[in-house]
Amino acid sequence: MTHRILVFYGSYRSDRTGIRLAQFVVEGLRGRGEDVELIDAKAVGLPMLDRMYKEYPKGAAPAVLEKLAGQIRDADGFVFITGEYNWGVQPGLKNLTDHFLEEWFWRPAAIASYSAGRFAGARAATAWHGTLSEMGMVVISSSIAAGTISQTLSADGKPIGEGGKALERAFPRFADDLMWWIEAAKLQRARKAPPY
Numbered sequence: 001m002t003h004r005i006l007v008f009y010g011s012y013r014s015d016r017t018g019i020r021l022a023q024f025v026v027e028g029l030r031g032r033g034e035d036v037e038l039i040d041a042k043a044v045g046l047p048m049l050d051r052m053y054k055e056y057p058k059g060a061a062p063a064v065l066e067k068l069a070g071q072i073r074d075a076d077g078f079v080f081i082t083g084e085y086n087w088g089v090q091p092g093l094k095n096l097t098d099h100f101l102e103e104w105f106w107r108p109a110a111i112a113s114y115s116a117g118r119f120a121g122a123r124a125a126t127a128w129h130g131t132l133s134e135m136g137m138v139v140i141s142s143s144i145a146a147g148t149i150s151q152t153l154s155a156d157g158k159p160i161g162e163g164g165k166a167l168e169r170a171f172p173r174f175a176d177d178l179m180w181w182i183e184a185a186k187l188q189r190a191r192k193a194p195p196y
């Protein structure tokens with residue numbers, strides 16, 4: 001069965017590198033037959049948070065928020081691609097996610113982190129774990145992490161060198177874990193309506 005998965009990425013930098021990991025994850029999941037869409041926060045281009053989607057009267061939210069709300073509601077699961085700025089999360093992606101709350105509920109989320117250095121964005125991944133839990137997602141325990149990203153993935157997201165091999169080895173367990181929870185959550189939502 002095909003699952004609908006949204007992959008979020010949120011660097012606004014001109015010379016951004018994390019798009020490589022986003023492409024790798026999108027292609028990896030598509031290769032397993034999943035229905036995957038990349039949501040690039042820079043391309044979406046939301047302004048800094050003013051009103052959350054739910055704070056608009058019904059039907060009055062800007063079209064971009066209405067579209068994203070529908071995409072989030074219709075998804076079976078999420079992957080968050082995160083880089084690390086000064087041990088924290090990237091503001092563009094955080095800004096996009098903060099526009100929504102209930103739309104995220106009752107689905108699993110996975111975290112894939114990266115950085116220019118060897119720590120692979122681990123501190124940002126830790127921060128996202130709590131944030132995604134607060135937003136009603138079940139964060140899976142498997143994660144993938146790409147250190148020295150420019151030496152791990154080529155400009156078009158293909159694994160290179162030893163780092164690329166390690167990423168390829170880690171990917172199947174990451175995807176299996178996400179799919180298991182996606183199926184579990186989907187079955188439970190069909191069996192019993194979420195309590196709130």
Ligand SMILES: Cc1cc2nc3c(=O)[nH]c(=O)nc-3n(C[C@H](O)[C@H](O)[C@H](O)COP(=O)(O)O)c2cc1C
Pocket residue numbers: 011012013015016017018019083084085086087088114115116117118119120121
């Ligand atoms: C403002 C800023 C802060 C950064 N802070 C960290 C950091 O705390 N830890 C780290 O490993 N890399 C840090 N880096 C380096 C990033 O890992 C690297 O620039 C990476 O390419 C950023 O992702 P992006 O290219 O997708 O924007 C920082 C980069 C920027 C621009």
